Amino acid sequence: MIIAERKPIKEILSLTNSARRILILGCKGCVTVCSAGGEREVKILGCIIRMYRKKNGKPVEITERTLVRQCDPEYLDQLFDSIDQFDAVLSMACGVGVNFLADKYPATVCLPALNTKFMGGSEAQGIWTERCAGCGDCILGLTGGVCPIARCSKGLFNGPCGGSVNGKCEVNPDIPCIWQIIYDRLKLLNQLDKLDEILPVKDWSVSSHGGPRKIVREDLTI
Amino acid sequence: MKSGSNLERILTGGHFAVTAECGPPKGTLGEMVRRKGELLKFYCDALNVTDNQTAIVRMSSFSGCVLLKDLGIDPVMQMVVRDRNRIAIQSDILGAAALGIRNILCLSGDHQRFGNHPQAKGVYDIDSIQLIQMVKRMRDERKFLNGEDISGEVPLFIGAAANPFADPFEFRVRRLAKKIKAGVDFIQTQAIFDMERFLRWMAMVRDQGLDKKVYILAGIIPIKSVGMARYMAKNVAGITVPKEIVTRMEQAKDAKEEGVKIAIEIIEQIKEIEGVHGVHVMAVAWEDIVPRVVKEAGLMPRPLV
Numbered sequence: 001m002i003i004a005e006r007k008p009i010k011e012i013l014s015l016t017n018s019a020r021r022i023l024i025l026g027c028k029g030c031v032t033v034c035s036a037g038g039e040r041e042v043k044i045l046g047c048i049i050r051m052y053r054k055k056n057g058k059p060v061e062i063t064e065r066t067l068v069r070q071c072d073p074e075y076l077d078q079l080f081d082s083i084d085q086f087d088a089v090l091s092m093a094c095g096v097g098v099n100f101l102a103d104k105y106p107a108t109v110c111l112p113a114l115n116t117k118f119m120g121g122s123e124a125q126g127i128w129t130e131r132c133a134g135c136g137d138c139i140l141g142l143t144g145g146v147c148p149i150a151r152c153s154k155g156l157f158n159g160p161c162g163g164s165v166n167g168k169c170e171v172n173p174d175i176p177c178i179w180q181i182i183y184d185r186l187k188l189l190n191q192l193d194k195l196d197e198i199l200p201v202k203d204w205s206v207s208s209h210g211g212p213r214k215i216v217r218e219d220l221t222i
Numbered sequence: 223m224k225s226g227s228n229l230e231r232i233l234t235g236g237h238f239a240v241t242a243e244c245g246p247p248k249g250t251l252g253e254m255v256r257r258k259g260e261l262l263k264f265y266c267d268a269l270n271v272t273d274n275q276t277a278i279v280r281m282s283s284f285s286g287c288v289l290l291k292d293l294g295i296d297p298v299m300q301m302v303v304r305d306r307n308r309i310a311i312q313s314d315i316l317g318a319a320a321l322g323i324r325n326i327l328c329l330s331g332d333h334q335r336f337g338n339h340p341q342a343k344g345v346y347d348i349d350s351i352q353l354i355q356m357v358k359r360m361r362d363e364r365k366f367l368n369g370e371d372i373s374g375e376v377p378l379f380i381g382a383a384a385n386p387f388a389d390p391f392e393f394r395v396r397r398l399a400k401k402i403k404a405g406v407d408f409i410q411t412q413a414i415f416d417m418e419r420f421l422r423w424m425a426m427v428r429d430q431g432l433d434k435k436v437y438i439l440a441g442i443i444p445i446k447s448v449g450m451a452r453y454m455a456k457n458v459a460g461i462t463v464p465k466e467i468v469t470r471m472e473q474a475k476d477a478k479e480e481g482v483k484i485a486i487e488i489i490e491q492i493k494e495i496e497g498v499h500g501v502h503v504m505a506v507a508w509e510d511i512v513p514r515v516v517k518e519a520g521l522m523p524r525p526l527v
Contacts, residue, residue: 153335154304154333154344154346154349155346155349156330156346156349156350157351158349158350158351158397158400159351159393159400160393160397161330162330162388163332163333163459163460164388164459164460165388165389165460168459170332170333170460171333171335171336180389180390184390195400196399198351198400198403198404201348201352201367204347
């Protein structure tokens with residue numbers, strides 16, 4: 001899923017400073033699961049902004065609402081009748097949600113309350129880590145199911161660099177060297193010979209370097 | 223001859239090679255490169271020019287190499303994949319070949335996080351092994367990565383790094399084999415202090431016959447101070463400095479002198495190891511010491527080939 005975290009409160013207050021009527025818009029998708037932009041976080045952020053505005057003598061009217069998903073026009077349609085009442089919509093969705101919102105409502109100020117971080121999951125309560133870089137051409141079949149593009153600091157394709165020590169990455173001892181993990185896994189699976197093959201240069205045009213990406217499924221389009 | 227570089231002639235001629243390193247300045251004074259070049263000219267067979275080492279911005283390796291070339295030195299252009307994509311790398315290689323640079327060292331590069339622009343976007347379009355493969359194809363088939371023809375020759379002697387001290391240890395020789403498969407001609411290793419581990423690595427290299435397929439130059443760093451010994455032992459990922467070396471440095475009356483002594487001892491041991499074809503002396507910010515180390519290690523005069 002998409003992992004996000006709330007922007008520093010100062011930044012949010014500054015972003016919303018000139019708006020009097022604000023819709024804080026949560027999302028019940030990924031950001032609810034990672035506790036960044038669900039109903040609960042919408043409420044908390046609403047309280048913070050109200051308190052700040054009251055303290056500074058700047059009145060504000062805040063409406064709180066949380067949609068099933070913001071990355072889906074079907075749910076964004078639900079705002080159609082009320083959207084003009086607001087000076088700004090402060091979206092607590094990931095960047096995808098903010099973009100969909102802005103695309104849908106061109107005359108509305110759409111602001112992000114979150115920093116969208118990565119595609120990953122929760123390793124343990126309160127800890128999230130990256131797993132996929134969305135490179136568009138999956139090589140996990142060659143690397144024991146763990147991804148060097150997302151999880152090697154240098155995105156290397158052909159084994160660990162000279163900075164891999166005791167299973168840790170040279171960039172930060174908190175980061176596991178993913179090539180050590182790939183090595184250990186392939187050894188266990190008796191597939192170490194896979195590492196002797198030189199992985200060819202990657203086609204980044206299907207990743208984020210070929211312009212914004214799009215998928216059209218003829219079998220599904222109406 | 224693949225490139226006709228002095229380094230290639232030395233190695234194919236069966237001589238024990240000596241290469242050294244020249245770190246370019248954080249500025250535009252070509253004189254600083256020339257000074258290092260003049261200092262080291264007669265004490266090595268080829269001189270590496272580092273490519274923004276530790277991700278700190280310096281004069282480019284390419285221009286440093288051209289400055290050295292003008293002094294009659296055989297430069298080794300270091301090329302990291304951290305800062306350039308395949309378009310920029312191939313373009314620089316064409317330019318380097320046109321200006322008479324005949325050796326290239328293909329590297330991943332220290333992560334940008336370590337440098338003086340830690341917010342920079344790392345490129346890593348291709349990795350170091352793919353770079354070796356690309357340069358080999360440019361040289362042997364005169365083809366760009368995309369298969370299009372290159373006009374003119376690309377005579378480059380292709381080098382890469384190997385680190386016997388990084389993990390997983392068993393994979394280190396496999397990775398060397400991979401670099402050989404990709405087309406590397408010579409290897410410069412990470413600095414050796416842990417002789418026991420280096421000997422084990424070399425034994426594995428010989429077992430697979432890899433020393434017959436690539437020229438291996440063993441890395442040497444003369445230690446300038448106790449602080450440097452401690453720093454490398456603790457903070458540099460991929461360098462192992464055994465305790466006894468740190469202790470020797472600590473107990474020495476003259477630490478610099480001890481550092482030279484250690485470097486010479488290591489070279490003497492390395493000369494005896496079957497399958498090692500030379501040394502690569504990386505006197506980081508201590509280039510002045512290289513002539514003495516090379517002389518006292520019995521590696522002078524350098525052969526004229």
